Amino acid sequence: MPNSTSPNASTAIELVVLDMAGTTVTDDGLVLESFDAAATAVGLADAGPERDAARRYVLDTMGQSKIEVFRALFGTEDRAQAANRAFESAYDARIDDGVSPVPGAAQAITKLRESGITVVLTTGFSVPTQNRIIDALGWRDLPDAFLAPGSAGRGRPHPDLVLSAALLAEVTDISSVAVVGDTSSDILSGRRAGASLLVGVLSGAHSEDQLREAGATHVLDSVADLPPIVLP
CATH class of the missing domain: 3.40.50.1000 (HAD superfamily/HAD-like)
Known part of the structure:
Protein backbone atom coordinates (compact mmCIF):
# COMPACT_ATOMS: atom_id res chain seq x y z
CA MET A 1 0.00 0.00 0.00
CA ASP A 28 -14.13 -2.80 -16.80
CA GLY A 29 -13.64 0.15 -19.15
CA LEU A 30 -17.34 0.69 -19.78
CA VAL A 31 -17.04 4.48 -19.46
CA LEU A 32 -14.66 4.76 -22.42
CA GLU A 33 -16.65 2.22 -24.41
CA SER A 34 -19.81 4.26 -23.82
CA PHE A 35 -17.99 7.49 -24.67
CA ASP A 36 -17.01 6.03 -28.03
CA ALA A 37 -20.68 5.31 -28.70
CA ALA A 38 -21.54 8.88 -27.72
CA ALA A 39 -18.82 10.41 -29.91
CA THR A 40 -19.95 8.36 -32.88
CA ALA A 41 -23.56 9.42 -32.31
CA VAL A 42 -22.65 13.09 -32.70
CA GLY A 43 -20.49 12.57 -35.78
CA LEU A 44 -16.96 12.47 -34.39
CA ALA A 45 -14.63 10.51 -36.69
CA ASP A 46 -14.08 6.93 -35.54
CA ALA A 47 -10.29 7.39 -35.61
CA GLY A 48 -7.79 10.20 -35.87
CA PRO A 49 -6.46 13.13 -33.83
CA GLU A 50 -9.89 14.53 -32.93
CA ARG A 51 -11.11 11.22 -31.50
CA ASP A 52 -7.81 10.66 -29.68
CA ALA A 53 -7.93 14.14 -28.13
CA ALA A 54 -11.53 13.62 -27.05
CA ARG A 55 -10.70 10.29 -25.41
CA ARG A 56 -7.79 11.90 -23.58
CA TYR A 57 -10.08 14.66 -22.32
CA VAL A 58 -12.55 12.06 -21.06
CA LEU A 59 -9.74 10.29 -19.17
CA ASP A 60 -8.46 13.56 -17.70
CA THR A 61 -11.94 14.59 -16.54
CA MET A 62 -13.02 11.23 -15.12
CA GLY A 63 -15.33 11.78 -12.17
CA GLN A 64 -16.87 14.96 -13.51
CA SER A 65 -20.50 15.33 -14.56
CA LYS A 66 -20.81 13.63 -17.93
CA ILE A 67 -23.08 16.28 -19.44
CA GLU A 68 -20.53 18.96 -18.51
CA VAL A 69 -17.77 16.93 -20.18
CA PHE A 70 -19.85 16.66 -23.35
CA ARG A 71 -20.61 20.39 -23.30
CA ALA A 72 -16.89 21.11 -23.20
CA LEU A 73 -16.15 18.61 -25.99
CA PHE A 74 -18.95 19.13 -28.47
CA GLY A 75 -19.66 22.86 -28.35
CA THR A 76 -23.43 23.10 -28.68
CA GLU A 77 -26.08 22.10 -26.16
CA ASP A 78 -27.90 19.96 -28.74
CA ARG A 79 -24.77 17.93 -29.49
CA ALA A 80 -23.92 17.64 -25.80
CA GLN A 81 -27.40 16.38 -24.95
CA ALA A 82 -27.36 13.92 -27.87
CA ALA A 83 -23.95 12.62 -26.76
CA ASN A 84 -25.16 12.29 -23.18
CA ARG A 85 -28.22 10.30 -24.26
CA ALA A 86 -26.07 7.96 -26.37
CA PHE A 87 -23.55 7.58 -23.54
CA GLU A 88 -26.16 6.67 -20.95
CA SER A 89 -27.95 4.32 -23.33
CA ALA A 90 -24.68 2.46 -24.03
CA TYR A 91 -23.68 2.39 -20.37
CA ASP A 92 -27.10 1.33 -19.12
CA ALA A 93 -27.23 -1.54 -21.63
CA ARG A 94 -24.09 -3.07 -20.09
CA ILE A 95 -24.66 -2.39 -16.39
CA ASP A 96 -25.99 -5.83 -15.52
CA ASP A 97 -22.97 -7.70 -16.92
CA GLY A 98 -20.30 -4.97 -16.87
CA VAL A 99 -20.52 -3.52 -13.36
CA SER A 100 -19.37 -5.15 -10.13
Missing part, protein backbone atom coordinates in the same frame (compact mmCIF):
# COMPACT_ATOMS: atom_id res chain seq x y z
CA PRO A 2 1.43 3.42 -0.91
CA ASN A 3 2.62 5.62 1.92
CA SER A 4 0.15 8.12 3.30
CA THR A 5 0.25 10.95 5.75
CA SER A 6 -1.18 10.37 9.21
CA PRO A 7 -4.79 11.41 9.82
CA ASN A 8 -5.45 14.37 12.06
CA ALA A 9 -6.18 12.76 15.40
CA SER A 10 -8.09 15.82 16.61
CA THR A 11 -10.68 15.50 13.83
CA ALA A 12 -13.39 12.90 14.39
CA ILE A 13 -14.83 11.90 11.02
CA GLU A 14 -18.65 11.96 10.95
CA LEU A 15 -19.24 11.61 7.19
CA VAL A 16 -17.49 9.75 4.38
CA VAL A 17 -18.37 10.81 0.83
CA LEU A 18 -17.46 7.97 -1.54
CA ASP A 19 -17.25 8.03 -5.31
CA MET A 20 -18.81 5.13 -7.20
CA ALA A 21 -17.22 4.16 -10.58
CA GLY A 22 -13.54 3.42 -10.07
CA THR A 23 -13.72 3.70 -6.28
CA THR A 24 -16.45 1.43 -4.95
CA VAL A 25 -17.60 0.07 -8.31
CA THR A 26 -15.61 -1.37 -11.21
CA ASP A 27 -16.97 -1.28 -14.76
CA PRO A 101 -18.30 -4.06 -6.63
CA VAL A 102 -14.66 -3.28 -5.90
CA PRO A 103 -13.56 -6.18 -3.65
CA GLY A 104 -14.04 -5.20 -0.02
CA ALA A 105 -16.00 -2.02 -0.78
CA ALA A 106 -19.30 -3.19 0.68
CA GLN A 107 -17.56 -4.50 3.78
CA ALA A 108 -15.73 -1.19 4.28
CA ILE A 109 -18.97 0.78 3.97
CA THR A 110 -20.70 -1.53 6.43
CA LYS A 111 -17.85 -1.20 8.94
CA LEU A 112 -17.94 2.60 8.73
CA ARG A 113 -21.69 2.74 9.26
CA GLU A 114 -21.54 0.27 12.15
CA SER A 115 -19.05 2.65 13.76
CA GLY A 116 -21.56 5.50 13.56
CA ILE A 117 -20.19 7.23 10.46
CA THR A 118 -22.59 8.40 7.76
CA VAL A 119 -21.68 7.16 4.26
CA VAL A 120 -22.93 8.83 1.07
CA LEU A 121 -22.17 7.50 -2.43
CA THR A 122 -21.76 10.11 -5.18
CA THR A 123 -21.30 9.94 -8.95
CA GLY A 124 -20.80 11.95 -12.12
CA PHE A 125 -23.57 9.98 -13.81
CA SER A 126 -27.19 11.07 -13.97
CA VAL A 127 -29.65 10.01 -11.28
CA PRO A 128 -31.30 7.32 -13.50
CA THR A 129 -27.93 5.73 -14.33
CA GLN A 130 -26.84 5.89 -10.70
CA ASN A 131 -30.07 4.15 -9.71
CA ARG A 132 -29.53 1.43 -12.32
CA ILE A 133 -26.05 0.73 -10.91
CA ILE A 134 -27.33 0.67 -7.33
CA ASP A 135 -30.12 -1.75 -8.18
CA ALA A 136 -27.85 -3.99 -10.27
CA LEU A 137 -25.49 -4.33 -7.31
CA GLY A 138 -28.27 -4.70 -4.73
CA TRP A 139 -26.83 -1.74 -2.82
CA ARG A 140 -30.04 0.17 -2.12
CA ASP A 141 -29.64 -0.23 1.65
CA LEU A 142 -25.82 -0.27 1.82
CA PRO A 143 -24.98 3.44 2.37
CA ASP A 144 -27.04 6.15 4.06
CA ALA A 145 -27.71 8.03 0.82
CA PHE A 146 -26.84 8.50 -2.85
CA LEU A 147 -26.24 11.83 -4.60
CA ALA A 148 -25.74 12.81 -8.25
CA PRO A 149 -25.34 16.07 -10.21
CA GLY A 150 -28.60 17.87 -10.83
CA SER A 151 -30.38 16.52 -7.78
CA ALA A 152 -27.55 17.78 -5.53
CA GLY A 153 -26.15 20.77 -7.40
CA ARG A 154 -23.25 20.82 -9.82
CA GLY A 155 -20.98 17.87 -10.46
CA ARG A 156 -17.30 17.60 -9.61
CA PRO A 157 -14.87 19.33 -9.37
CA HIS A 158 -17.35 21.76 -7.82
CA PRO A 159 -17.90 21.21 -4.07
CA ASP A 160 -21.69 20.81 -4.33
CA LEU A 161 -21.97 17.03 -3.92
CA VAL A 162 -19.77 17.06 -0.82
CA LEU A 163 -21.57 20.05 0.68
CA SER A 164 -24.97 18.50 -0.07
CA ALA A 165 -23.86 15.31 1.68
CA ALA A 166 -22.63 17.35 4.67
CA LEU A 167 -26.01 19.10 4.93
CA LEU A 168 -27.82 15.79 4.62
CA ALA A 169 -25.68 14.23 7.35
CA GLU A 170 -25.96 17.34 9.55
CA VAL A 171 -22.25 17.27 10.38
CA THR A 172 -21.02 19.51 13.17
CA ASP A 173 -18.12 20.85 11.10
CA ILE A 174 -16.99 20.44 7.50
CA SER A 175 -13.62 19.28 8.85
CA SER A 176 -15.37 16.12 10.05
CA VAL A 177 -15.88 15.05 6.40
CA ALA A 178 -13.70 12.60 4.45
CA VAL A 179 -13.89 12.46 0.65
CA VAL A 180 -12.72 9.35 -1.21
CA GLY A 181 -12.27 8.85 -4.95
CA ASP A 182 -10.10 7.60 -7.79
CA THR A 183 -9.83 10.88 -9.72
CA SER A 184 -8.33 14.33 -9.34
CA SER A 185 -11.84 15.76 -9.60
CA ASP A 186 -12.95 13.79 -6.53
CA ILE A 187 -10.04 15.17 -4.53
CA LEU A 188 -10.48 18.73 -5.79
CA SER A 189 -14.20 18.76 -4.98
CA GLY A 190 -13.43 17.64 -1.43
CA ARG A 191 -10.70 20.22 -1.06
CA ARG A 192 -12.96 23.00 -2.28
CA ALA A 193 -15.67 21.90 0.15
CA GLY A 194 -13.25 22.00 3.10
CA ALA A 195 -13.08 18.29 3.93
CA SER A 196 -10.11 17.37 6.15
CA LEU A 197 -9.43 13.90 4.71
CA LEU A 198 -8.93 13.68 0.95
CA VAL A 199 -8.32 10.03 0.13
CA GLY A 200 -7.30 8.87 -3.33
CA VAL A 201 -7.57 5.23 -4.37
CA LEU A 202 -5.64 3.49 -7.13
CA SER A 203 -8.45 1.21 -8.32
CA GLY A 204 -9.66 3.58 -11.02
CA ALA A 205 -8.69 6.31 -13.45
CA HIS A 206 -5.84 8.38 -12.03
CA SER A 207 -2.33 7.72 -10.74
CA GLU A 208 -0.87 8.45 -7.32
CA ASP A 209 0.97 11.46 -8.75
CA GLN A 210 -2.24 12.89 -10.18
CA LEU A 211 -4.11 12.34 -6.92
CA ARG A 212 -1.31 13.88 -4.84
CA GLU A 213 -1.11 16.86 -7.18
CA ALA A 214 -4.84 17.45 -6.70
CA GLY A 215 -4.30 17.56 -2.93
CA ALA A 216 -4.87 14.02 -1.65
CA THR A 217 -3.89 13.63 2.01
CA HIS A 218 -3.80 9.84 1.64
CA VAL A 219 -3.47 7.44 -1.30
CA LEU A 220 -4.59 3.83 -0.86
CA ASP A 221 -4.59 0.80 -3.10
CA SER A 222 -8.31 0.28 -2.54
CA VAL A 223 -11.32 1.57 -0.66
CA ALA A 224 -11.13 -1.71 1.25
CA ASP A 225 -8.16 -0.16 3.10
CA LEU A 226 -10.18 2.90 4.19
CA PRO A 227 -11.59 2.03 7.65
CA PRO A 228 -8.26 2.20 9.55
CA ILE A 229 -7.65 5.67 8.08
CA VAL A 230 -11.04 6.99 9.15
CA LEU A 231 -11.85 5.19 12.39
CA PRO A 232 -10.23 6.32 15.66
Whole structure:
Protein backbone atom coordinates (compact mmCIF):
# COMPACT_ATOMS: atom_id res chain seq x y z
CA MET A 1 0.00 0.00 0.00
CA PRO A 2 1.43 3.42 -0.91
CA ASN A 3 2.62 5.62 1.92
CA SER A 4 0.15 8.12 3.30
CA THR A 5 0.25 10.95 5.75
CA SER A 6 -1.18 10.37 9.21
CA PRO A 7 -4.79 11.41 9.82
CA ASN A 8 -5.45 14.37 12.06
CA ALA A 9 -6.18 12.76 15.40
CA SER A 10 -8.09 15.82 16.61
CA THR A 11 -10.68 15.50 13.83
CA ALA A 12 -13.39 12.90 14.39
CA ILE A 13 -14.83 11.90 11.02
CA GLU A 14 -18.65 11.96 10.95
CA LEU A 15 -19.24 11.61 7.19
CA VAL A 16 -17.49 9.75 4.38
CA VAL A 17 -18.37 10.81 0.83
CA LEU A 18 -17.46 7.97 -1.54
CA ASP A 19 -17.25 8.03 -5.31
CA MET A 20 -18.81 5.13 -7.20
CA ALA A 21 -17.22 4.16 -10.58
CA GLY A 22 -13.54 3.42 -10.07
CA THR A 23 -13.72 3.70 -6.28
CA THR A 24 -16.45 1.43 -4.95
CA VAL A 25 -17.60 0.07 -8.31
CA THR A 26 -15.61 -1.37 -11.21
CA ASP A 27 -16.97 -1.28 -14.76
CA ASP A 28 -14.13 -2.80 -16.80
CA GLY A 29 -13.64 0.15 -19.15
CA LEU A 30 -17.34 0.69 -19.78
CA VAL A 31 -17.04 4.48 -19.46
CA LEU A 32 -14.66 4.76 -22.42
CA GLU A 33 -16.65 2.22 -24.41
CA SER A 34 -19.81 4.26 -23.82
CA PHE A 35 -17.99 7.49 -24.67
CA ASP A 36 -17.01 6.03 -28.03
CA ALA A 37 -20.68 5.31 -28.70
CA ALA A 38 -21.54 8.88 -27.72
CA ALA A 39 -18.82 10.41 -29.91
CA THR A 40 -19.95 8.36 -32.88
CA ALA A 41 -23.56 9.42 -32.31
CA VAL A 42 -22.65 13.09 -32.70
CA GLY A 43 -20.49 12.57 -35.78
CA LEU A 44 -16.96 12.47 -34.39
CA ALA A 45 -14.63 10.51 -36.69
CA ASP A 46 -14.08 6.93 -35.54
CA ALA A 47 -10.29 7.39 -35.61
CA GLY A 48 -7.79 10.20 -35.87
CA PRO A 49 -6.46 13.13 -33.83
CA GLU A 50 -9.89 14.53 -32.93
CA ARG A 51 -11.11 11.22 -31.50
CA ASP A 52 -7.81 10.66 -29.68
CA ALA A 53 -7.93 14.14 -28.13
CA ALA A 54 -11.53 13.62 -27.05
CA ARG A 55 -10.70 10.29 -25.41
CA ARG A 56 -7.79 11.90 -23.58
CA TYR A 57 -10.08 14.66 -22.32
CA VAL A 58 -12.55 12.06 -21.06
CA LEU A 59 -9.74 10.29 -19.17
CA ASP A 60 -8.46 13.56 -17.70
CA THR A 61 -11.94 14.59 -16.54
CA MET A 62 -13.02 11.23 -15.12
CA GLY A 63 -15.33 11.78 -12.17
CA GLN A 64 -16.87 14.96 -13.51
CA SER A 65 -20.50 15.33 -14.56
CA LYS A 66 -20.81 13.63 -17.93
CA ILE A 67 -23.08 16.28 -19.44
CA GLU A 68 -20.53 18.96 -18.51
CA VAL A 69 -17.77 16.93 -20.18
CA PHE A 70 -19.85 16.66 -23.35
CA ARG A 71 -20.61 20.39 -23.30
CA ALA A 72 -16.89 21.11 -23.20
CA LEU A 73 -16.15 18.61 -25.99
CA PHE A 74 -18.95 19.13 -28.47
CA GLY A 75 -19.66 22.86 -28.35
CA THR A 76 -23.43 23.10 -28.68
CA GLU A 77 -26.08 22.10 -26.16
CA ASP A 78 -27.90 19.96 -28.74
CA ARG A 79 -24.77 17.93 -29.49
CA ALA A 80 -23.92 17.64 -25.80
CA GLN A 81 -27.40 16.38 -24.95
CA ALA A 82 -27.36 13.92 -27.87
CA ALA A 83 -23.95 12.62 -26.76
CA ASN A 84 -25.16 12.29 -23.18
CA ARG A 85 -28.22 10.30 -24.26
CA ALA A 86 -26.07 7.96 -26.37
CA PHE A 87 -23.55 7.58 -23.54
CA GLU A 88 -26.16 6.67 -20.95
CA SER A 89 -27.95 4.32 -23.33
CA ALA A 90 -24.68 2.46 -24.03
CA TYR A 91 -23.68 2.39 -20.37
CA ASP A 92 -27.10 1.33 -19.12
CA ALA A 93 -27.23 -1.54 -21.63
CA ARG A 94 -24.09 -3.07 -20.09
CA ILE A 95 -24.66 -2.39 -16.39
CA ASP A 96 -25.99 -5.83 -15.52
CA ASP A 97 -22.97 -7.70 -16.92
CA GLY A 98 -20.30 -4.97 -16.87
CA VAL A 99 -20.52 -3.52 -13.36
CA SER A 100 -19.37 -5.15 -10.13
CA PRO A 101 -18.30 -4.06 -6.63
CA VAL A 102 -14.66 -3.28 -5.90
CA PRO A 103 -13.56 -6.18 -3.65
CA GLY A 104 -14.04 -5.20 -0.02
CA ALA A 105 -16.00 -2.02 -0.78
CA ALA A 106 -19.30 -3.19 0.68
CA GLN A 107 -17.56 -4.50 3.78
CA ALA A 108 -15.73 -1.19 4.28
CA ILE A 109 -18.97 0.78 3.97
CA THR A 110 -20.70 -1.53 6.43
CA LYS A 111 -17.85 -1.20 8.94
CA LEU A 112 -17.94 2.60 8.73
CA ARG A 113 -21.69 2.74 9.26
CA GLU A 114 -21.54 0.27 12.15
CA SER A 115 -19.05 2.65 13.76
CA GLY A 116 -21.56 5.50 13.56
CA ILE A 117 -20.19 7.23 10.46
CA THR A 118 -22.59 8.40 7.76
CA VAL A 119 -21.68 7.16 4.26
CA VAL A 120 -22.93 8.83 1.07
CA LEU A 121 -22.17 7.50 -2.43
CA THR A 122 -21.76 10.11 -5.18
CA THR A 123 -21.30 9.94 -8.95
CA GLY A 124 -20.80 11.95 -12.12
CA PHE A 125 -23.57 9.98 -13.81
CA SER A 126 -27.19 11.07 -13.97
CA VAL A 127 -29.65 10.01 -11.28
CA PRO A 128 -31.30 7.32 -13.50
CA THR A 129 -27.93 5.73 -14.33
CA GLN A 130 -26.84 5.89 -10.70
CA ASN A 131 -30.07 4.15 -9.71
CA ARG A 132 -29.53 1.43 -12.32
CA ILE A 133 -26.05 0.73 -10.91
CA ILE A 134 -27.33 0.67 -7.33
CA ASP A 135 -30.12 -1.75 -8.18
CA ALA A 136 -27.85 -3.99 -10.27
CA LEU A 137 -25.49 -4.33 -7.31
CA GLY A 138 -28.27 -4.70 -4.73
CA TRP A 139 -26.83 -1.74 -2.82
CA ARG A 140 -30.04 0.17 -2.12
CA ASP A 141 -29.64 -0.23 1.65
CA LEU A 142 -25.82 -0.27 1.82
CA PRO A 143 -24.98 3.44 2.37
CA ASP A 144 -27.04 6.15 4.06
CA ALA A 145 -27.71 8.03 0.82
CA PHE A 146 -26.84 8.50 -2.85
CA LEU A 147 -26.24 11.83 -4.60
CA ALA A 148 -25.74 12.81 -8.25
CA PRO A 149 -25.34 16.07 -10.21
CA GLY A 150 -28.60 17.87 -10.83
CA SER A 151 -30.38 16.52 -7.78
CA ALA A 152 -27.55 17.78 -5.53
CA GLY A 153 -26.15 20.77 -7.40
CA ARG A 154 -23.25 20.82 -9.82
CA GLY A 155 -20.98 17.87 -10.46
CA ARG A 156 -17.30 17.60 -9.61
CA PRO A 157 -14.87 19.33 -9.37
CA HIS A 158 -17.35 21.76 -7.82
CA PRO A 159 -17.90 21.21 -4.07
CA ASP A 160 -21.69 20.81 -4.33
CA LEU A 161 -21.97 17.03 -3.92
CA VAL A 162 -19.77 17.06 -0.82
CA LEU A 163 -21.57 20.05 0.68
CA SER A 164 -24.97 18.50 -0.07
CA ALA A 165 -23.86 15.31 1.68
CA ALA A 166 -22.63 17.35 4.67
CA LEU A 167 -26.01 19.10 4.93
CA LEU A 168 -27.82 15.79 4.62
CA ALA A 169 -25.68 14.23 7.35
CA GLU A 170 -25.96 17.34 9.55
CA VAL A 171 -22.25 17.27 10.38
CA THR A 172 -21.02 19.51 13.17
CA ASP A 173 -18.12 20.85 11.10
CA ILE A 174 -16.99 20.44 7.50
CA SER A 175 -13.62 19.28 8.85
CA SER A 176 -15.37 16.12 10.05
CA VAL A 177 -15.88 15.05 6.40
CA ALA A 178 -13.70 12.60 4.45
CA VAL A 179 -13.89 12.46 0.65
CA VAL A 180 -12.72 9.35 -1.21
CA GLY A 181 -12.27 8.85 -4.95
CA ASP A 182 -10.10 7.60 -7.79
CA THR A 183 -9.83 10.88 -9.72
CA SER A 184 -8.33 14.33 -9.34
CA SER A 185 -11.84 15.76 -9.60
CA ASP A 186 -12.95 13.79 -6.53
CA ILE A 187 -10.04 15.17 -4.53
CA LEU A 188 -10.48 18.73 -5.79
CA SER A 189 -14.20 18.76 -4.98
CA GLY A 190 -13.43 17.64 -1.43
CA ARG A 191 -10.70 20.22 -1.06
CA ARG A 192 -12.96 23.00 -2.28
CA ALA A 193 -15.67 21.90 0.15
CA GLY A 194 -13.25 22.00 3.10
CA ALA A 195 -13.08 18.29 3.93
CA SER A 196 -10.11 17.37 6.15
CA LEU A 197 -9.43 13.90 4.71
CA LEU A 198 -8.93 13.68 0.95
CA VAL A 199 -8.32 10.03 0.13
CA GLY A 200 -7.30 8.87 -3.33
CA VAL A 201 -7.57 5.23 -4.37
CA LEU A 202 -5.64 3.49 -7.13
CA SER A 203 -8.45 1.21 -8.32
CA GLY A 204 -9.66 3.58 -11.02
CA ALA A 205 -8.69 6.31 -13.45
CA HIS A 206 -5.84 8.38 -12.03
CA SER A 207 -2.33 7.72 -10.74
CA GLU A 208 -0.87 8.45 -7.32
CA ASP A 209 0.97 11.46 -8.75
CA GLN A 210 -2.24 12.89 -10.18
CA LEU A 211 -4.11 12.34 -6.92
CA ARG A 212 -1.31 13.88 -4.84
CA GLU A 213 -1.11 16.86 -7.18
CA ALA A 214 -4.84 17.45 -6.70
CA GLY A 215 -4.30 17.56 -2.93
CA ALA A 216 -4.87 14.02 -1.65
CA THR A 217 -3.89 13.63 2.01
CA HIS A 218 -3.80 9.84 1.64
CA VAL A 219 -3.47 7.44 -1.30
CA LEU A 220 -4.59 3.83 -0.86
CA ASP A 221 -4.59 0.80 -3.10
CA SER A 222 -8.31 0.28 -2.54
CA VAL A 223 -11.32 1.57 -0.66
CA ALA A 224 -11.13 -1.71 1.25
CA ASP A 225 -8.16 -0.16 3.10
CA LEU A 226 -10.18 2.90 4.19
CA PRO A 227 -11.59 2.03 7.65
CA PRO A 228 -8.26 2.20 9.55
CA ILE A 229 -7.65 5.67 8.08
CA VAL A 230 -11.04 6.99 9.15
CA LEU A 231 -11.85 5.19 12.39
CA PRO A 232 -10.23 6.32 15.66
